[in-house]
Amino acid sequence: MCPVMPSDHEYVLLEKTISILEDHILCDRCLGRLFAWLSTATTNTKRGGSLKLVLSMMAGREVKTGRREVGTRLIRCLAENGLSEEARALAVKESIDFDPSGECEICSIDGTSIFDRMPAIAARALEAANDVEYDTLLVGSVPINRMAEREEEIRGKFNLLYGEPLKSEFNRALGKEILDITGKTTDFEHPDIVFVYNMEKDEISLQINPIFIYGRYRKLQRGIPQSRWDCSECGGKGCESCNGTGRRYPDSISEYVGDPLQEMVKGTRYKFHAAGREDVDALMVGAGRPFVLEVSEPRVRRPDLAEATQKINERSKGKIEVQGLEMTERERAQTLKAESSENIKEYRAIITIDEEVPEKALKRAESALSETTIHQRTPNRVSHRRSDRIREKRIYEVRLSKIDKETLEGHFRVQGGTYIKELISGDEGRTKPSIGEILGVNAVCKELNVTAIHSLDAHHNA
Ligand SMILES: [Zn+2]
Ligand SMILES: [Zn+2]
Known part of the structure; x- marks a missing residue:
């Protein structure tokens, strides 16, 4: 047999x-x-x-x-x-009479199958994405409740547990229709764009996923905040104290970087993610601070980054400078922020003291602070925006030298998130120990530069 x-x-x-x-x-x-x-x-x-x-x-x-x-x-x-x-x-x-008027209980709308709409939907999808640059896509849909319910009901009634839901076949078929026309590919993890078809409303919507651009910035002029800083009096509306500008500072690093890039990729808005931030009055020198710019709804996905670098650096000449721009993924923005309080940062500070101290005392302070852990209570100056708590921070190295009787130069290598100004002054006992405390003088940070940020991101050490 x-x-x-x-x-x-x-x-x-x-x-x-x-x-x-x-x-x-x-x-x-x-x-x-x-x-x-x-x-x-x-x-x-x-x-x-x-x-x-x-x-x-x-x-x-x-x-x-x-x-x-x-x-x-x-x-x-x-x-x-x-x-x-x-x-x-x-x-x-065989001359058997029958009623030919029936229509499919699951997929039929007004006499035709939802699947018959496919070519028209695909054409509309492509029309919507007409001026959008993309390589990968994903198709989703919002089914009509009645369809899913009827299908569930039949599967339950006849004990058919493993059938494919209508929505899944629909998405697959519509995806194939679009891929066949465009030659693009499907990406379930990070699609460039997503089409969502609403069966009830017969509407197709286009979602353009953001792009992420990694780079490092240097800040060459003091007085520029990292992100846009609105006037605290009027909250951005414009008032007398801000001369109607609505802003506390006229510019910001995120705008110097984000505005030209958003324009180039024809995006709708952007977010600036950075590995920590320096004080407004501090410079960021050396190889710069890593950042990831996220641009929403870009119509251009592969900008010329050399051109972008040039544009940014020209527009913000003498203020900030970017380098090493490259396309990256969302995850990079997250690790950047997460590791910021763990990585090692270096600073150079000009310190004024109210009493001359002997060279010996400087050496003593250096060895007392190097390779130690300090305790920093949230500084007075930031207590309005940070929760009041005590942070332990690792100090790897402190070097001090005299410029003149009342001026010192300090070099610091510390754990990310250490408040250097307070490590110098002691912040009325909130940071312990401190340079002022050890030297027995009033010490004030006059000028601060971030000189290096050692990223933990192994592939991108700079
Ligand atoms: Zn059907
Ligand atoms: Zn104002």
Whole structure:
């Protein structure tokens, strides 16, 4: 006997199909989708059509071999509820009357299948993305509740646990339609754009995912905050104290970097993520501070970064400077922020003291502070925006030298997030120990430069 002769299983399958079609009107595709787990190398439409075809052949044989009543009933069922062309042709041939007006209970809207809208939807999607640069995409949809509910109901009733939901087939089919036209690829993790089709409203929406640009900035002029700083009196509306500008500072690093890039990629807004921030009055020199600029809804995804660098540096000449721009991923922005309080930073400070101290005392302060852990309570000057708590910070190295009787130069290598000004002054006892405390003088940070940021990001040490 042929080993692939139908087993009991297959007969159960055919019986089940008959039971389903006795109760429900289903097109080939929606019937086939209920049995999507049966084989993979075919489509749902073929799978459903094949089941109906086999049943039509069986019904035809019944009609011819005597059990005419059984055969007639099955042919009518397939012709009416199965919407089967073969069964309908057979019915006409055998003079079996049937009602041809039925439509699929799951996928039909106003007489046509939602799947028949596919070419039109694809065309509209491409129209929406007409002036958008992208390589990868993803397709999603919002199904009509009734469709999903009906499908669930049938699967439950006939114990078909592994069928494919309509939404999933729809997304796959629409995706394929669009990919075939555009030659682009699908990306489930980080698609450049996402199309979402709302079946109820018959609307397609386009979501353009952000791009991320990594780089390092140097700040060459004091008095520039990292992010836009609105006037605290008026909250940005404009008042007397800010001369109507609405701002406490006229410019910011994020704007110097973000404005030209947003313009170049035709985005709608941006966010500036950085590995910490320096004080407004501190410079950022050396190789610069790592940042990631996130630009939302860019219509250009592959900007010329050499040109961008030039544009930014020209516009902010003498104020800030960027280098090492490269395209990156969202994760980089997150690690950048997360590691900022862990990495090692270097500073140079000019310190004024109110009493001359001997060289020996400087050496003593150096060794007392190097390779130690200090305790910093949130400084007075930032207590309005930071929670008041005590932070432990690692100090790796402090070097002090005299410029004149009242001026010292200090070099610091410390854990990210250390408040250097307070490490110098002691901040009325809030930072312990401090240079002022050890030297027994009033010490004030006059000028501060960040000279190096050692990123933990192994691939991008600079
Ligand atoms: Zn259907
Ligand atoms: Zn104001």
